[in-house]
Amino acid sequence: MNSENIQQENCTDEESSMKPSTSKLNDNDDAEPKATKTDAEIDDCNDQTESSPVKRKCNEIGQDDEESDTEVDFETLCCSWKEQIEQAETVSGMFGSSDENNCTYLDDDLTRQPLYSCNTCEMNIDATSSDSKDGQKYLAGICYACAENCHKGHDLFELYTKRNFRCDCGNAKFANLKCKLFEKIGHNESNKYNHNFKGLYCICELPYPCDTFDDTMLQCGICEDWFHQSHLDAEPIKGYSDMICMSCVRRLNFLVFYQIDGRFNFNECDDKETLDKELEQFCDNLTDRISKSSSNDECLLDVLKSKHESSLAVKYDENGAASYECHAMYLPLDWRLRICRCSKCLKLYEDNGVEFITNPSDMFAIYFYQNQKKVSEKVEKQMPKWNRIQEIELAEGIEHFKRELGKFLKHCQENCKTISAEDVAEFKRNLYANKRQRVQYFCG
Numbered sequence: 299m300n301s302e303n304i305q306q307e308n309c310t311d312e313e314s315s316m317k318p319s320t321s322k323l324n325d326n327d328d329a330e331p332k333a334t335k336t337d338a339e340i341d342d343c344n345d346q347t348e349s350s351p352v353k354r355k356c357n358e359i360g361q362d363d364e365e366s367d368t369e370v371d372f373e374t375l376c377c378s379w380k381e382q383i384e385q386a387e388t389v390s391g392m393f394g395s396s397d398e399n400n401c402t403y404l405d406d407d408l409t410r411q412p413l414y415s416c417n418t419c420e421m422n423i424d425a426t427s428s429d430s431k432d433g434q435k436y437l438a439g440i441c442y443a444c445a446e447n448c449h450k451g452h453d454l455f456e457l458y459t460k461r462n463f464r465c466d467c468g469n470a471k472f473a474n475l476k477c478k479l480f481e482k483i484g485h486n487e488s489n490k491y492n493h494n495f496k497g498l499y500c501i502c503e504l505p506y507p508c509d510t511f512d513d514t515m516l517q518c519g520i521c522e523d524w525f526h527q528s529h530l531d532a533e534p535i536k537g538y539s540d541m542i543c544m545s546c547v548r549r550l551n552f553l554v555f556y557q558i559d560g561r562f563n564f565n566e567c568d569d570k571e572t573l574d575k576e577l578e579q580f581c582d583n584l585t586d587r588i589s590k591s592s593s594n595d596e597c598l599l600d601v602l603k604s605k606h607e608s609s610l611a612v613k614y615d616e617n618g619a620a621s622y623e624c625h626a627m628y629l630p631l632d633w634r635l636r637i638c639r640c641s642k643c644l645k646l647y648e649d650n651g652v653e654f655i656t657n658p659s660d661m662f663a664i665y666f667y668q669n670q671k672k673v674s675e676k677v678e679k680q681m682p683k684w685n686r687i688q689e690i691e692l693a694e695g696i697e698h699f700k701r702e703l704g705k706f707l708k709h710c711q712e713n714c715k716t717i718s719a720e721d722v723a724e725f726k727r728n729l730y731a732n733k734r735q736r737v738q739y740f741c742g
């Protein structure tokens with residue numbers, strides 16, 4: 299799953315969040331889910347700060363917060379840090395508590411995690427599958443750590459995040475593979491699989507990316523399949539946080555009553571800052587909100603049904619079962635708190651296998667925000683406290699880097715060069731050599 303065209307269900311984070319993970323996911327081209335590391339990456343950038351010549355020099359000078367009239371482009375300074383932090387946060391937003399060395403198999407608290415499926419490993423035949431006559435192979439999903447360790451170099455499909463899933467790596471579905479991280483037996487009966495595990499998406503059953511068709515893709519918050527925007531039968535509403543595809547709306551057609559009653563309405567908005575603020579406020583008061591939304595036992599759905607049933611265009615199928623006209627829905631952040639929680643409705647959700655729809659934290663937008671927050675808190679704790687001089691030096695360092703990079707690129711352009719790994723290594727050497735000189739000069 300990759301490319302700029304992929305869009306998670308929360309439009310709110312689309313700008314900041316999807317681009318960096320895009321570059322990460324694009325690395326899949328060489329058949330490795332070469333995920334940028336979350337915490338390690340942050341640690342790295344802090345380590346650099348700790349040991350960098352600039353920092354050492356600062357310590358020698360002392361911590362006095364001296365006034366200086368040197369012009370400092372603080373905006374540049376802040377932007378660069380902000381960019382780095384945002385990138386790390388984005389990656390962590392996706393990866394949550396998954397790490398590259400531990401299979402998530404035993405993690406019972408894991409509600410959502412990024413998954414992969416392997417196109418290289420040989421799978422056993424699924425004897426229980428309805429189309430097993432055709433020798434249907436087992437579908438299997440593997441966690442991030444297993445993708446990195448047990449399936450390194452294999453042809454992997456990135457499935458983005460899915461809920462309530464146990465890693466299948468090396469279990470009875472696999473013909474030969476043994477998991478290097480955690481040996482498993484049998485199957486994971488409660489895992490849910492769809493055609494994404496075969497590398498296919500949407501009602502059109504196309505792979506992603508696809509040479510013949512390119513369109514923005516949106517993930518359904520219920521079935522977690524991905525859909526081309528133009529293959530959904532309703533246009534996105536600006537600022538939506540969750541999307542439900544038409545076949546899920548058809549299956550859960552009680553949702554139509556909430557929609558027709560205006561219960562899922564929200565203000566259209568495409569201002570990122572406003573949406574971010576909204577998400578933040580919503581998540582920070584989540585426990586409160588959930589407790590407030592708990593049920594009295596009068597059924598809201600019954601009320602809405604009696605109010606609207608007559609106005610709905612009801613169709614009957616060959617079995618006489620009623621169905622309403624259903625389209626894909628775009629929903630606000632708090633839609634899961636707006637639906638009825640009476641015992642009858644809870645049973646209805648359970649019967650449809652969607653108990654999670656009363657839980658806002660199950661939504662990708664919120665999962666993502668909460669992971670990001672954990673990381674920014676960690677970064678904040680580790681961020682060195684800069685004094686004025688250190689700030690100036692850091693800004694100078696960044697300016698120096700930009701100048702050198704500019705020179706380097708210009709040089710490549712003028713010589714019509716494709717940039718090779720050696721060129722980059724050379725550039726780095728020059729950069730650090732110059733930096734050392736600068737430091738020596740300053741200290742001397």
Ligand SMILES: [Zn+2]
Nearest residue numbers: 401441444465
């Ligand atoms: Zn695993």
Ligand SMILES: [Zn+2]
Nearest residue numbers: 416419449452
């Ligand atoms: Zn494999």
Ligand SMILES: [Zn+2]
Nearest residue numbers: 444448467477
């Ligand atoms: Zn494994």
Ligand SMILES: [Zn+2]
Nearest residue numbers: 500502526529
């Ligand atoms: Zn499609």
Ligand SMILES: [Zn+2]
Nearest residue numbers: 518521543546
């Ligand atoms: Zn769906």
Ligand SMILES: [Zn+2]
Nearest residue numbers: 597638640643
């Ligand atoms: Zn109810």
